[in-house]
Amino acid sequence: MxxxxxxTKHKKHNKINRAEHIAGYVFVSPWLIGFLIFTxxxxxxxxxxxxxxxxxxxxxxxxxxxNYKTAFTSYPLFWKSxxxxxxxxxxxxxxxxxxxxxxxxxxxxxxxGIAVYRTLYYMPSIVPMVxxxxxxxxxxxxxxxxxxxxxxxxxxxAPNWLxxxxxxxxxLVMMSLWGAGSGMIIYLAGLKNVPRSYYEAAEIDGAGTxxxxxxxxxxxxxxxxxxxxxxxxxxxxQVFTQAFxxxxxxxxxxxxxxxxxxxxxxxxxxxxxxxxxxxxxxxFIIMFFTxxxxxxxxxxxxxxx
Amino acid sequence: xxxxxxxxxxxxxxxxLSFAGCGNKTTTKATSTSAKSKEKVKLIIxxxxxxxxxGGDQAMIDAFNKTHPNMELVPQTPPAGESYTTQDLTxxxxxxxxxxxxxxxxxxxxxxxxxxxxxxxxxxxxxxxKYNFDISNFYKFAxxxxxxDGKIYVIPYGTDDRGFYWNKxxxxxxxxxxxxxxxxxxxxxxxxxxxxxTKGGTYERIGFIPDLGPSKQYIYGFQKGAKYLSDDGKKALxxxxxxxxxxxxxxxAYDIVGGAEKVRAFEGTFQKDANNPFFLGLVxxxxxxxxxxxxxxxxxPDLDFGVSYIPSPTGAEKVTWAGGWSWGIPKGxxxxxxxxxxxxxxxxxxxxxxxxxxxxxxxxLGRPFVPGYTANKVWDQxxxxxxxxxxxNQRLQEAYKFFMDIxxxxxxxxxxxxGQTLWDELMRATDKAVYHQMxxxxxxxxxxxxxxxALDEFWSKNQNK
Numbered sequence: 001m002x003x004x005x006x007x008t009k010h011k012k013h014n015k016i017n018r019a020e021h022i023a024g025y026v027f028v029s030p031w032l033i034g035f036l037i038f039t040x041x042x043x044x045x046x047x048x049x050x051x052x053x054x055x056x057x058x059x060x061x062x063x064x065x066x067n068y069k070t071a072f073t074s075y076p077l078f079w080k081s082x083x084x085x086x087x088x089x090x091x092x093x094x095x096x097x098x099x100x101x102x103x104x105x106x107x108x109x110x111x112x113g114i115a116v117y118r119t120l121y122y123m124p125s126i127v128p129m130v131x132x133x134x135x136x137x138x139x140x141x142x143x144x145x146x147x148x149x150x151x152x153x154x155x156x157x158a159p160n161w162l163x164x165x166x167x168x169x170x171x172l173v174m175m176s177l178w179g180a181g182s183g184m185i186i187y188l189a190g191l192k193n194v195p196r197s198y199y200e201a202a203e204i205d206g207a208g209t210x211x212x213x214x215x216x217x218x219x220x221x222x223x224x225x226x227x228x229x230x231x232x233x234x235x236x237x238q239v240f241t242q243a244f245x246x247x248x249x250x251x252x253x254x255x256x257x258x259x260x261x262x263x264x265x266x267x268x269x270x271x272x273x274x275x276x277x278x279x280x281x282x283x284f285i286i287m288f289f290t291x292x293x294x295x296x297x298x299x300x301x302x303x304x305x
Numbered sequence: 306x307x308x309x310x311x312x313x314x315x316x317x318x319x320x321x322l323s324f325a326g327c328g329n330k331t332t333t334k335a336t337s338t339s340a341k342s343k344e345k346v347k348l349i350i351x352x353x354x355x356x357x358x359x360g361g362d363q364a365m366i367d368a369f370n371k372t373h374p375n376m377e378l379v380p381q382t383p384p385a386g387e388s389y390t391t392q393d394l395t396x397x398x399x400x401x402x403x404x405x406x407x408x409x410x411x412x413x414x415x416x417x418x419x420x421x422x423x424x425x426x427x428x429x430x431x432x433x434x435k436y437n438f439d440i441s442n443f444y445k446f447a448x449x450x451x452x453x454d455g456k457i458y459v460i461p462y463g464t465d466d467r468g469f470y471w472n473k474x475x476x477x478x479x480x481x482x483x484x485x486x487x488x489x490x491x492x493x494x495x496x497x498x499x500x501x502x503t504k505g506g507t508y509e510r511i512g513f514i515p516d517l518g519p520s521k522q523y524i525y526g527f528q529k530g531a532k533y534l535s536d537d538g539k540k541a542l543x544x545x546x547x548x549x550x551x552x553x554x555x556x557x558a559y560d561i562v563g564g565a566e567k568v569r570a571f572e573g574t575f576q577k578d579a580n581n582p583f584f585l586g587l588v589x590x591x592x593x594x595x596x597x598x599x600x601x602x603x604x605x606p607d608l609d610f611g612v613s614y615i616p617s618p619t620g621a622e623k624v625t626w627a628g629g630w631s632w633g634i635p636k637g638x639x640x641x642x643x644x645x646x647x648x649x650x651x652x653x654x655x656x657x658x659x660x661x662x663x664x665x666x667x668x669x670l671g672r673p674f675v676p677g678y679t680a681n682k683v684w685d686q687x688x689x690x691x692x693x694x695x696x697x698n699q700r701l702q703e704a705y706k707f708f709m710d711i712x713x714x715x716x717x718x719x720x721x722x723x724g725q726t727l728w729d730e731l732m733r734a735t736d737k738a739v740y741h742q743m744x745x746x747x748x749x750x751x752x753x754x755x756x757x758x759a760l761d762e763f764w765s766k767n768q769n770k
Contacts, residue, residue, distance in 0.1 A: 053762070053766060055423055055766075056398050056399070056401075056402045057398070057401060057402060057420075057423040057424060057425045057636075058423060058424065061766065074758075076751075137573075140573070141573055141574050142570035142571070142573050142574060143507050143570070143571070143574060144574050145574075160566060160567070160569070160570035160573070161570075161573075162573060163566060163569035163570040163572070163573050164566055164570070165566075165740065165742075250736055251565075251566075251569060251736055251740060252733075252736045252737055252740050252742050253733065253736075264729070267394070267395040267398065268725045268726075268729070269723070269725055269726050269759065270398075270419070270423065271762075
């Protein structure tokens with residue numbers, strides 16, 4: 001009797017469970033189908049294509065690891081573009097964190113009209129990248145551009161920005177910092193989460209502003225910084241639009257970033273297979289750095305108790 | 306268990322959906338051919354822009370639809386494109402691969418070879434014969450550029466060539482004979498130096514920048530008789546002496562006015578249209594395209610300029626390089642036969658309707674109108690006689706005639722399946738050489754290797770083609 005009772009209850013429960021399951025899948029199916037068709041399918045196809053020679057117009061031909069071998073052994077632009085991309089990542093990610101955080105600290109004050117400042121600082125990051133690029137081409141205009149003119153007031157002779165192979169990458173990093181506001185908003189959220197009582201306690205103990213920042217603020221927002229670091233690395237490795245529009249990789253390949261090389265191979269030289277291989281190499285590079293960051297994170301990221 | 310089942314079902318449905326997509330294509334094709342005779346055939350065309358104010362394409366489309374009761378020309382903006390006339394080949398590429406190409410597409414003749422070599426364009430010889438399309442009056446270079454392995458893949462539509470523009474006022478200013486352009490490379494360099502003006506370390510004017518205009522290194526290579534590729538198209542010949550000498554000239558032309566880095570920085574300040582650096586006197590001489598006459602007419606009608614052949618090694622090598630647009634029928638187009646009829650009409654009648662509409666529009670604004678060139682010598686003569694006498698600007702009249710008369714001396718870029726690679730590598734080599742990051746010889750050596758690699762890869766895959 002007892003056994004029978006539990007069995008039916010279990011069955012009933014199972015039935016409801018199943019109905020809920022199905023309903024659940026039906027509800028998420030628009031996203032699920034979209035994900036499978038437009039994300040999962042292309043990702044899987046690109047793995048397969050990376051082992052083929054494929055010009056889009058004719059059926060792919062299996063070539064084994066040849067594309068990967070070419071990239072590593074006989075395609076100088078692969079290394080050149082990796083160098084450029086690393087240069088960009090190493091310069092831009094830390095600067096983004098420092099500047100984003102600094103702006104956030106400034107905008108975390110209780111001032112009248114602070115919302116206006118926050119809006120102003122955030123605004124550049126909602127400008128579409130293409131518009132942004134065109135705008136900065138003017139800003140970077142040698143001699144007559146606003147940047148060179150401003151430096152001239154202080155007696156500094158500006159470099160030729162985008163037409164100097166030594167400055168072109170740095171120029172693009174500077175330009176990207178204009179969008180540091182997007183990080184600022186996330187740091188602000190992190191800063192708002194730091195309990196005020198900690199500061200009060202520290203003040204009673206006689207801690208100054210700098211001590212408070214390094215002993216309280218910084219440790220408590222490390223999860224936010226960590227998040228920004230990961231996202232920043234993923235984003236910067238894929239830098240493309242600026243170089244595509246502003247420099248097309250020049251001068252002398254100095255802004256030939258990895259994804260630009262990938263794009264050129266795919267859509268200009270009809271080498272979809274090779275481009276897919278390049279994409280997967282980049283994927284593993286980004287994966288590696290993300291993994292490394294997670295591994296190292298327990299040394300400096302503080303999640304509270 | 307259920308989770309897995311549902312996932313599986315979803316996967317199966319997706320896979321079957323994608324197969325259904327493939328199946329559909331063949332069935333619609335079959336029905337469209339059988340129903341062809343009755344229904345009005347809609348021809349999707351990429352490359353006509355009915356929305357451009359004063360562009361004339363709408364007038365052409367209207368006229369076509371009126372005179373062809375069984376066909377309708379439907380201009381389409383390519384997916385995600387902002388403009389109707391796009392040179393963004395990625396869209397065409399994906400449309401052909403996806404089995405949904407337009408019936409007719411515009412294509413830069415330069416890119417036609419790459420598409421044709423990969424079987425993405427339908428050869429048109431059969432249709433040319435069937436509909437008696439007269440190609441005998443097209444310029445030789447235009448037909449050559451439209452052909453691959455003896456077959457014609459696109460019909461040239463509009464063409465352009467390049468020449469040397471010089472500012473006579475600035476010539477007078479520095480004491481040069483305004484009516485005599487430099488003839489040789491050496492003379493050009495001398496003039497360039499003389500016309501360059503600096504103030505406090507920055508340029509006020511540069512005499513001549515060798516690749517400011519659309520000619521790039523090709524014009525100097527053509528002057529020297531450089532071949533670029535072997536006759537069978539399988540071997541890159543970029544390290545040969547003529548091309549090296551052309552590159553050395555460009556390096557010299559940069560160095561004599563201050564070096565590539567400084568010059569390119571000055572170039573970075575240049576604007577377009579009314580603020581064209583040549584109109585403003587920021588450059589005194591330039592290599593320019595025939596199409597720039599239209600801009601002069603509109604923005605700088607009073608500019609005191611002359612046009613001539615681009616100065617050459619000894620002054621005797623009188624060549625230009627020409628390019629232009631064309632119409633092609635992509636593989637997988639639903640109505641190739643009607644598409645060709647439409648192309649024929651656009652070439653023989655449509656473009657004149659369009660040009661007439663443009664002329665009227667310009668006249669209504671009181672602007673002078675300079676038509677483009679058609680790639681067909683008889684038609685060009687017709688345009689010349691119709692529109693050029695109406696221009697009350699002798700300099701423009703002479704320049705128009707000059708660019709028309711030199712078409713027989715025109716050369717074109719090699720027709721090759723690796724055209725884009727060749728172009729990019731030559732541009733890269735130019736950069737490396739003029740920035741002195743490599744010697745000319747080294748830069749061309751690298752370019753040659755890369756182009757050869759691309760050629761080998763293509764030919765190893767397409768041996769039987």
